[in-house]
Amino acid sequence: MSVVRTPYDLRKIKIPKGEVHIIKERCKGCGFCIEYCPNDVLIRSDEFNAKGYHPPIIAKPERCVNCGLCQLICPEFVIWSTPKGEMEAFIRN
Amino acid sequence: MKRTGVYVCHCGGNISEVVDVKRVAESVGGQPDVVLAKTHEHMCSETGQNLVIHDIKEHRLDRVVIAACSPQFQGPTFKATLEKAGLSPYVLEMANIREQCAWPHFGFPEEATKKAMSLVGMAVAKVRLDEFLKKMTFPIGRRVLVIGGGIAGIQASLDLGDAGFNVYLVEKDPSIGGKMMQLSRTFPTEDCAACILSPKMADVAANRNIHMLTYSEIENIEGYLGHYEVTVKKKPTYVDPDKCTCCGDCVGVCPAVVPNELEEGLLSRKAIYLPSPIAVPHAYVLDAEACLGLLPIACGKCKEVCDPGAVDFSMRPELVRFTVDTIIVATGYDIFDAGQKKVYGFGKYENVVTALDMERMVVHSAEGNPMRPMGKRIAFIQCVGSRDEQVGNEACSRICCMYATKLSQLLKRSDPSRDIYVFYTDLRAYGKGFEEYYKRAQGDGVKFIRGRPAELVEDPKTKKITLRAEDTLSRNIIESEFDLVVLSVGLRPNEGTDIIAKLLRLGKSPDGFLQEAHPKFRPVDTLTDGVFLAGTVQGPKDIPDTVAQASAASSRAIRLMNRGEYDVDPVTAFVHVESCDGCGLCVDRCPSQAISLVANVAVINEALCKGCGSCIAHCPKDALDLHCYTNDQMLAQVQAALTDKKDTDVRTLIFADDMTGYRLADNVGTAKMSYSFDSRIIRVPSCSRVTPKLMLQAFVFGADGIILCESEKNSNPYPHSVPTIMSHVSKAKDILGQVDIEQDRIHFVQFVTVMLAGFVNNINRLSEIARSLGPIPAGPLRRLSQDMDKKLFGGDHDS
Numbered sequence: 101m102s103v104v105r106t107p108y109d110l111r112k113i114k115i116p117k118g119e120v121h122i123i124k125e126r127c128k129g130c131g132f133c134i135e136y137c138p139n140d141v142l143i144r145s146d147e148f149n150a151k152g153y154h155p156p157i158i159a160k161p162e163r164c165v166n167c168g169l170c171q172l173i174c175p176e177f178v179i180w181s182t183p184k185g186e187m188e189a190f191i192r193n
Numbered sequence: 194m195k196r197t198g199v200y201v202c203h204c205g206g207n208i209s210e211v212v213d214v215k216r217v218a219e220s221v222g223g224q225p226d227v228v229l230a231k232t233h234e235h236m237c238s239e240t241g242q243n244l245v246i247h248d249i250k251e252h253r254l255d256r257v258v259i260a261a262c263s264p265q266f267q268g269p270t271f272k273a274t275l276e277k278a279g280l281s282p283y284v285l286e287m288a289n290i291r292e293q294c295a296w297p298h299f300g301f302p303e304e305a306t307k308k309a310m311s312l313v314g315m316a317v318a319k320v321r322l323d324e325f326l327k328k329m330t331f332p333i334g335r336r337v338l339v340i341g342g343g344i345a346g347i348q349a350s351l352d353l354g355d356a357g358f359n360v361y362l363v364e365k366d367p368s369i370g371g372k373m374m375q376l377s378r379t380f381p382t383e384d385c386a387a388c389i390l391s392p393k394m395a396d397v398a399a400n401r402n403i404h405m406l407t408y409s410e411i412e413n414i415e416g417y418l419g420h421y422e423v424t425v426k427k428k429p430t431y432v433d434p435d436k437c438t439c440c441g442d443c444v445g446v447c448p449a450v451v452p453n454e455l456e457e458g459l460l461s462r463k464a465i466y467l468p469s470p471i472a473v474p475h476a477y478v479l480d481a482e483a484c485l486g487l488l489p490i491a492c493g494k495c496k497e498v499c500d501p502g503a504v505d506f507s508m509r510p511e512l513v514r515f516t517v518d519t520i521i522v523a524t525g526y527d528i529f530d531a532g533q534k535k536v537y538g539f540g541k542y543e544n545v546v547t548a549l550d551m552e553r554m555v556v557h558s559a560e561g562n563p564m565r566p567m568g569k570r571i572a573f574i575q576c577v578g579s580r581d582e583q584v585g586n587e588a589c590s591r592i593c594c595m596y597a598t599k600l601s602q603l604l605k606r607s608d609p610s611r612d613i614y615v616f617y618t619d620l621r622a623y624g625k626g627f628e629e630y631y632k633r634a635q636g637d638g639v640k641f642i643r644g645r646p647a648e649l650v651e652d653p654k655t656k657k658i659t660l661r662a663e664d665t666l667s668r669n670i671i672e673s674e675f676d677l678v679v680l681s682v683g684l685r686p687n688e689g690t691d692i693i694a695k696l697l698r699l700g701k702s703p704d705g706f707l708q709e710a711h712p713k714f715r716p717v718d719t720l721t722d723g724v725f726l727a728g729t730v731q732g733p734k735d736i737p738d739t740v741a742q743a744s745a746a747s748s749r750a751i752r753l754m755n756r757g758e759y760d761v762d763p764v765t766a767f768v769h770v771e772s773c774d775g776c777g778l779c780v781d782r783c784p785s786q787a788i789s790l791v792a793n794v795a796v797i798n799e800a801l802c803k804g805c806g807s808c809i810a811h812c813p814k815d816a817l818d819l820h821c822y823t824n825d826q827m828l829a830q831v832q833a834a835l836t837d838k839k840d841t842d843v844r845t846l847i848f849a850d851d852m853t854g855y856r857l858a859d860n861v862g863t864a865k866m867s868y869s870f871d872s873r874i875i876r877v878p879s880c881s882r883v884t885p886k887l888m889l890q891a892f893v894f895g896a897d898g899i900i901l902c903e904s905e906k907n908s909n910p911y912p913h914s915v916p917t918i919m920s921h922v923s924k925a926k927d928i929l930g931q932v933d934i935e936q937d938r939i940h941f942v943q944f945v946t947v948m949l950a951g952f953v954n955n956i957n958r959l960s961e962i963a964r965s966l967g968p969i970p971a972g973p974l975r976r977l978s979q980d981m982d983k984k985l986f987g988g989d990h991d992s
Contacts, residue, residue, distance in 0.1 A: 101454050104532065104540035107461040108564045115448045116494075138449075138485035138492075165448030167485050167492035189450040189461065192483075 106191070113189035118166025118181040120158050126178040129153030133170040133179050139163040139192060142170070163190070195226040195321055198254040199313065200245065202236040202261035204291055211295040213306045217260060220310040221317055228252050237267045242274040249278040256323055258316045260288035260309065263859045264876070265851075283326040283763065283821060288316035292862035293874050304870045311837055311873065318833035322826045328760045329799065333419040334518045335359055335754055340411060340693055341523035343371020344736060345728025347393050348743035349521050354402035356751055361515060362397065363425055365689060366454075367408045368472035369394055371525055375455060377555040379736055380599040381630035387471055387556075394473040406513060407474060410689075414520070414696045417803075418723030419759065421517045429508035431487070432465070434476035436503035439467060443477060443495035443504065451483040456553050459564055465495045465504075479504070519723040519750040520697065522707065523743065524690045526729040529578025529586070529682040537577065537680055542651040544658050545678045548573075548593070551600050558607065568611075568676020571604060572660055573597045574646050575617040579683030588704040590683030591733040594621040597681045598631050601639040614640045614675075616662050624735065642671065649678060684733040697724050700853075700908040703947050706732045717746040720852055720946075721910060725749050764804035764821045764878055768795045772816035779808045779817055784913035805911040806882030810921055813986040822877060827887055834873040835895040843963045845898040846891055847874045847956065848883045852910055853944050854902030861949050868953045869960035871897075879903065880941075881914040885925040886985055888939060892929075893978045897963035898938045900955060905943035915943065928984045932976040935966050 120141060127149055134142045134156050141164045145157040156179065158164075164181060171180035201218045203209035214232045222230040229252060233241050236259055248254055257280070259271050264287040272282035290309040298305040335358045339346045342364030350360045362369070373379075376386035397403055412424040443465045452458035455469050464483035467476075485491035487506055496504040531539035531547050539545050546554070557564050575597060579590040594617065601613045620641065622631040635641065646662040658678045662671050686705040694701065699719050700708040707730050710718035717725050725746040728739040753759055766787070775793030782788075787801035788808060795816065809817045809824065818824050831846065838844045849855040855876050861868065877883060880901040888899055901922065906915045918941055926936040942955050 101452070101458050103452050103458045105458065105543070107452050107456075107459060109460045110450070113450055113461055115450060116446065136486070136489070136491070165485075165492075167448060167494075169486065169489070169491040173489065191450055191452065191461070 110191070111188045114186040115189045116166045117184045117187040118164040119184045120161065120164055120170065120179065120181050122155060122158075122179050124149045124155040124178075125151070126176045127151075127153050127155035128176055129155070130175060132173045132175070136169055136173050138167060138169065139165060162187070195256060196228045196252065196254050197226050197256045197258060197317060197320060198245070198248050198252065199227055199230040199258045199317065200236055200241075200260065201230070201232045201290075201313070202241070202259065203232060203234045204261055204295075205235055208261070208291050208295045211299050211302050211305045212290055212309045213302070216306055217290070217309045217313055221313050224317060226321060227317065228254060236261050237270050242270070242277075245271075245274050246278040249275070249280055255280070256284040256320045258286050258288060258313065258320050260290045260313045260316065262291040263287070263289045263293070263855075265856060265859060266292070281325040281327065284320065284323040286316040286320040286323065288312040289859075289874070292859040294862075296862035296865055297867050298870050299865060300867065301870065307837075308870050308873075311834060314836065315830045315833040315873065315875070318829040319826045322823060322829060324820065326763045326820060329763045329765070330758050330760055331419055331800070332757060333754050333759050336515075336517040337361070337750055337754075338363065338421065338423055338517040338520045339523060340520065341371070341525055341728070341730070342366070342369030342405070342407065343523060343525045343728065344373045344390065344393070345525070345730075345739045345743040346371070346521070346523035347397055348740045349523060349727050349747045350397055350403050351393065351400065352744050352747035353750065354400040356747070358402065358751065358754065360403045361406060361423070361517060362403055363406045363409050363411060365408070365410050366468065367430060367478040368468040368474065369397060369405065369407060370469060370471070370473070373736065374469055374471065375457070375549060375552055377552045377559065378599060378603060380595045381624075381626040383599070383603070391471040394471065398473050405474065408478065409513070411693060411696065412512065416516070418753070419518045421520055421723070423515055423517060425513045427511040427513055429481070429510055430476070431479035431481070431504060431506055431508050432477045433503045433505050434474045436501045437476040438501050438503070439475060439477065440500070441467070442498045442500070446494040446498050448492060448494070449483050449485050451480070457547070457550050459550055459553055477503070518754055519725070521725045521727055521746045521750060522690075522693055522697070522699070522719075522730055523727040523746075524687050524693055524730045526684040526733065527687050529584070529590075529685050531577055531680045531682050533584050534577055534680070536648045537574065537678075538649050538651060538658075539680060542649065542658060543656050544651070544676060545649060545680065547680050547682045548596055548600065549682070551679045555600065555603055567604070569608075570612045570673075570675045571601075571614070571677045571679065572658075572673075572675045573601055573613075573615040573679045573681055575615065575681045576645065577680040577682050578685070580618065586683060586685065586704065588733075589621065591621070592735045593681040593683060594619070595624075595627055595630070595735065597679075598622070598634045598639075600679065602634045602637055605637050605639050609638070612640070613638075614642055616642050616644055616646050616660075618643070618645055624737070644671070684729060687730065690730055695907055697721055698908045698910060698912070699724065700945050702732070704732065706730065708946070717742055717749055720908070723750075723753060762821065764819065765799045765802040766797045766804065766806070766808055766817060766819050768797060769816045769818060770794055772814045774814055774816075776813070778811050778813070782811045783808050784911070803911060805879045805914055806877070807911075807913065807917045809882065810884035810886070813982070819878075819882060822882055824887075827875070827882070828890060830875050831887070831891045831896070832894050834875070835891075838895050840968065843871045843897045843960060844895065845869070845872050845900065845956070845959050845963055846896050847872050847900050847902060848877050848880050849874050849902045850877055850879045850904055850914075852879075853904035853908070853946050854880070856946050857902065857944050857948065857952050860946060861952050864949055866949055866953050868956045871960045871963070872956050879909075879911045879914045881911065881917040881921070883918070883921065885921050885928070886981065888921075888925040889928060889977060889981060889985075892934065892938070892969060893974055897966075897968065898940070898959045900940040900942065900959050902952070902955075903941070903943055905945055908945060924985070928977070931984065932973045934969055934973045934977065937962055938966065
């Protein structure tokens with residue numbers, strides 16, 4: 101199958117939407133959440149927190165699907181997502 | 194004293210029109226052990242065979258030479274004839290004076306007759322030394338591997354399963370069904386493809402003799418007929434098919450979306466999905482690549498909502514190993530990548546689609562869920578990717594004319610206000626009911642225009658496609674706008690097929706599909722024993738032909754397995770015990786590990802020996818030999834080939850392997866392509882049989898050039914023969930160099946059976962080289978024959 105077009109029904113399909121929350125000051129800069137987010141929602145920020153680490157920031161909020169891996173993988177209880185209804189599907193690539 | 198009977202066949206004129214068969218018979222009659230030499234119109238007919246049987250009894254013949262067609266053609270017939278007369282079938286030699294004499298040299302009767310006499314002389318020399326051998330019989334079981342679960346694989350599995358054989362059906366997709374599952378209706382009856390396929394798929398699941406391995410790929414296959422060791426990698430579906438109730442709750446919560454393969458990417462699916470509404474096995478599958486992640490588990494929502502607890506993230510890839518006796522390859526096709534035809538804008542223009550895309554669109558329209566508006570004006574372009582030198586496929590893909598006739602009719606009948614055009618080159622409606630179906634399409638108002646569109650242009654605002662073509666029958670240029678253009682894409686060999694072909698060493702036809710053993714008489718066999726082909730893997734064809742081939746392949750497999758044993762010619766190595774000094778050099782050299790040392794003497798395991806002859810060259814004492822192609826026989830043939838050579842002649846020896854070289858020589862003759870008649874072809878099981886010693890001896894006896902023609906590495910049944918031959922040739926050339934004989938007198942070429950022109954060119958080239966180099970002077974020849982063993986093996990056993 102050669103993939104040359106967007107599926108015709110893509111916009112009709114709904115997937116869960118999530119909202120990411122970060123408690124910056126708790127972060128110890130391990131980078132797990134950034135590395136493991138399946139949809140590349142987070143990137144390392146340039147700002148520092150009080151401990152001197154670079155916490156994550158939300159680069160692509162529209163791609164968060166509330167999978168919860170960031171919450172699961174963070175060692176410091178810094179980051180989690182909450183459900184925020186549904187949105188149009190997109191192909192992850 | 195040997196008592197040989199020689200028969201020279203007219204072959205109904207095929208031979209006698211060129212070769213003076215009476216003269217040939219007379220030429221050999223004078224030899225001491227030739228008791229009789231006769232001619233006959235048709236040796237292979239019942240009267241011909243009865244003549245041989247009668248003569249064997251009446252004249253107490255104990256060996257027979259038949260000068261006729263190729264031994265690969267009627268060899269089995271005449272072997273059976275000897276058996277009927279109570280004689281071993283292995284004291285028969287055939288002189289190939291048809292495919293390798295009368296046919297290629299058809300314009301030169303005098304030279305052809307002289308060459309025929311020489312070839313018969315070689316056969317007489319060989320038969321003199323034949324042994325009274327018996328066939329070898331090996332046991333064979335009832336296990337079959339079917340690679341590919343499309344309609345061909347399904348049909349073959351059902352035939353074999355119903356016949357009581359054990360089938361392993363391996364399919365790489367999560368469900369069986371293949372391309373047929375994607376089709377809307379089938380021509381010319383307009384049966385619903387999924388409806389007629391589905392019961393067959395259910396039958397496969399229900400058949401106790403069929404073990405289905407879906408979502409699985411072949412990792413490795415080793416072995417041979419009766420003993421193929423198969424390793425299959427089974428991918429995890431992460432869903433237990435026994436627990437899954439197909440409720441679909443998982444799909445609702447899955448956040449990962451990808452293009453749907455069944456729908457050719459026109460619709461989407463989730464990472465967890467049911468491969469098709471009629472999927473077999475009928476269970477959901479989690480596509481690990483599409484999923485957000487399983488290591489670690491990123492999301493896990495599907496498992497949370499699964500009531501029966503069928504989702505199981507602990508599943509892992511499995512290696513499944515089993516042994517089978519025969520294999521059927523049914524891996525199918527891929528459609529031509531329409532993006533390669535840049536002028537048609539596939540992938541750029543929204544409204545240009547492939548015929549397979551259209552099949553899916555028709556399926557959904559018919560269900561009342563159209564994927565997209567199709568508009569009123571639709572054009573089909575035929576021969577996309579077929580009959581096209583530019584994209585490297587000159588062949589016709591056979592089914593596109595008919596599937597376009599079908600799709601155009603379905604579209605017209607579902608909305609008669611549509612304007613549907615089919616731009617064709619030829620309209621090929623060759624099968625049962627096809628022409629009538631085409632007429633019906635014309636009657637329905639589908640317009641067929643003979644002309645291949647040159648270019649498609651998209652209107653940037655409306656996205657409609659302007660098509661420019663010549664209507665060659667009315668000589669008008671048509672420039673017209675369409676809402677949708679369908680490219681009738683051709684069939685191409687499947688990517689996965691390449692891997693299987695390499696593993697099983699199967700040859701390819703010029704069109705890229707897998708090669709059958711003989712285009713007329715063995716259309717589903719391959720040149721590898723026990724491996725058969727079924728369906729589009731062998732070439733483009735429609736469903737009825739695919740099903741017919743699948744049943745044919747099953748029948749051929751059953752034919753081999755049903756008796757519980759199969760026969761093999763006793764072409765195995767043996768040891769001249771009195772010459773063997775137990776040095777053990779041969780033991781490591783056997784590619785099949787068939788040689789061992791017992792009580793300081795080499796012993797051959799006949800069950801393991803493949804008869805390649807590689808070991809022979811390594812024995813410094815000439816203690817190793819090969820039944821049916823003994824050292825003495827090889828030398829006798831060489832001598833007989835050179836004995837009538839005049840000083841002004843050039844004579845080249847062509848050693849040709851059974852699998853390809855000899856077959857190719859036959860194909861060249863059958864195609865009536867001519868080549869130099871200085872050549873004498875000597876048949877060998879593999880050119881690794883040709884020792885450096887034999888080559889050097891050939892020069893001493895008067896050969897001017899030698900060429901070794903061997904199966905190319907990837908389709909060679911003896912995987913180690915090519916490097917072995919290279920080392921033999923290198924050694925022989927080395928010694929030629931030492932005695933100032935030109936090394937260019939020895940050539941080694943790898944072939945596939947379709948390289949006819951290549952064969953002719955190489956033979957002619959060798960003759961030209963030999964002619965231009967002139968005969969080898971006496972001095973170097975004398976130096977060559979002195980201390981030949983020393984030159985070959987050094988002082989002691991240190992080669």
